[in-house]
Amino acid sequence: MKLPAEYKALVSAFDSLPGIGERAAGRMARWALNRAGGDELAQALQSALLSIRPCERCQIYISEDHCSVCDDLARGHEWLAVVAELEQAQILCDLGYSGQLFVLHGVLSPVAGVGPSQLPLAALQQRVSSIKPNTVYLLLTGSVEGDVTAQYLQRFLLDSHTLMQSFSDFIAQPMIGGAK
């Protein structure tokens, strides 16, 4: 049976998603082709790719020049929390964390082919030298990759006072909302 090259390309595109194997990628491709949801998915993806980009300062996704986190004057500059994923930044905001944020969008992982050049380290360095926080919280520990990344960043941010902590330990502290 010869299937169209476009079908194989679609399966391959889904297969490249993190945590998706070839079988699941095949199911997703057939779902996208069999339902109206496929159209909606394609439009949402195209629209997102055209309008969304990471904020140059914190890497949180924005669709205009204004960043609701970096431009929030109520946020103090004493703390900078570095997290691996966007959802963690969202959780911190929901909990009332009032310091600055930076999202790495990943951690160093030789197995997954993620090296320092794949992470926005120049932007992190720029952010640190711009706001000069008293403490940079590296909320990345708790996994082998996270530990390695936190240690790497600690060396990378030589002149800054850094503390390594797991994200879950950090959000368990009652002081988060008061950090200014």
Ligand SMILES: [Zn+2]
């Ligand atoms: Zn920002």
